[in-house]
Amino acid sequence: MNSPLIExxxxxxxxxxTTILNEVDLTIYEGEALVIIGPSGTGKSTILRIIAGLLAPDRGKIYIRGEERKGLIEEHKDAMNISMVFQQSALFDSLTVDENVGFSLYQRSRISRDKIRKLVEENLEKVGLPGTADLSPAQLSGGMKKRVSFARAIMSDPDDPSSCPAAILYDEPTAGLDPIASTVIEDLVRQLQDSSNTGCGTYIMVSHQDSTIRRTADRVIFLYGGKVQWEGKVDEIDLTDHPMVRQFFSASVEGPIRVIGS
Structure with a gap:
């Protein structure tokens, strides 16, 4: 096992x-593909936002490469850059694809606009969207919007190695997509992890979708009742007799997971 990246x-x-998370312990290792699963409303997206520094926990500690992080993301500079892909892509409707993907560099860097545009086009190529830089989000399908948000997540300043994301957080990246579009996104997640020129070898994902869980996870944790109830390798999903895991993947209303409204 590689060294801990996030703890x-x-x-x-x-x-x-309502207690969403209750004394959760979780370690994410360098180069790991971790998928967090569980019923809706159990705190999966909350964990992502706490890791990203967008939400502060009430209690507990967060360590980034062994260094304790305190406060929110705007209050400090982490030992590494963490990117997040939101469930609804979170693109700016009034901006072009180019302006969305290159947003952070256009706003904060001293790189020329021509060079940023070239970097944008390179990243759009990586996610399979060449020639789309001048389109608006309204001209894109749901799957294309997801890929644009991926291109934005891996955007970095080539002259500043610290700006390259060491981890990407994916919040339901295949939600609302048809099976074919989902497969495209699942493949892309793995390609970006394996690509040596993105620097994004680690990711944490939240997903409900069976195919996404099985095709993108190395390790899976099951969250329910504010706690981690089960964890294991992805190929252990069908081997475990844990009642919550069995109920979740069989989509049964009978079992220890309380069905809302029942």
Whole structure:
């Protein structure tokens, strides 16, 4: 096993009177493909936002490459860059694909616009969308929007190695897509992990979709009741007799997972 990249220790989060995460411990290792699964509303996306530094836990500690991180992302500079791909792609409708993908560099770097445009086109090529830089999000299909958000996530300044994301967080990247479009996205996730020129060898994903879980995960954790209930390698999903895992993958209403509204 590689060295720990991200560590969550005793992480708790409550919204109102509802406890979403209850002293969760989680370690993500260098080069790992981790998928977090479980019923809706169990805190999976909350974990991603806490890792990204977009949401602060109520209790617990977060370590990035062994260094404790305190506060939100705008309050400090992490020992590494973490990118996030949101469930609904989160593209700016008023901007072109070029402006969306290159947004951070256009806003914050001293790189010339011509060079940024070239980097944008290179990243669009990596995600299978050459020639789309001047389109608007309204001209894209759902699957194309997802890929544009991937291109944005891997965008970095070639003169600043620290800007290259060491980890990508994917929140339901295949939600709402048809099976073929989902396969394209699943393949792309793996390609970006394997590509030596993206620097994104580690990712953490939240997914409900069976094919996505099985095709993109090395390790799986099952979250329910605010705690990690089960974890194992992806090929152990069909071998475990854990009742929650069995109920989840059989889509049964009978079992220890409480069915909302029943």
């Amino acid at each position: 969550l220790k005793g992480i708790s989060k409550t919204f109102g009177k």
